[in-house]
Amino acid sequence: MRRSMLWLGALLGALVTTSGLASAYTFDDLEIEYWTGSGQNEAVVIIDWKFATPGIESKAFGYRWGGAKTIKEMIEDIAADPRLYAEWTGPGLGAVNAYGWDASGNGVFEETDPADWFHRGFGLGIPPMWWQHFKSDTNDGENWTADELEAPANEPLPNGHWDAWVWTEMANPQPPDIPIKPEIIPEPVTFLLVGLGVAALSRRLRKGFS
C-alpha cells in the first residue's frame, strides 16, 4: 500500500512538471549560441539551414538593445560575429539572400569550407528555394507566420520578439526547428514517460496494492 502511494505521488509530481512544459517555449528553453548587444530589451533569431541530412540544423541567437532598432539592424549586429554570415538581396532591401554558419567550429564562417553551413538563393532552382522570414506572433516559438517579401527591412523590433529565417521552398514554407537545451525534454518523450508511469500504476492497481 505504502509503495503504491509513493508511486502515485511520483506520477502526480511528473504530471505537475509536465504542465510546465506546455506547447510554448521561453527564451530560457533555447540553446542560444551567443548574445549580442546590451539593454533592457531582448529578442531571439532562429536560423534554420535545413540540410537534407538527419538532425536539426537550426541555431538560435540572442539580442539585447535599448532605444529603437529594426529587425534588419538586429540581424546585422548579430552577424558581426565571424561565425555568422548574412547577405542581403541589395541595398535598402530587407530580404536575406544568404546565411552562413561556422559548423566546422574553427571560429569563422568560410563559404569555401564544405563543413560550414551555407545557402544562397532567391527563388532559383526547382523547386524555387529562398530564405523565408517568419515571426512568432504569439512570442512562444510554437506558432509561426511566414512574412511577405522584403517586409523586415524597416520594421521596428519589439521587445520579446521571436524572429526566424528558414531555407525552404517558396511555395511551401516550413517553420523552423527549435534548438532547445538538451535538458528540456520534448513533449512526446515526456508524455511517453508519463504514459509508462500510468501503465505501471495500473498494473499495480490490478495486483491489488501489493
Ligand SMILES: [Ca+2]
Ligand atoms: Ca568554419
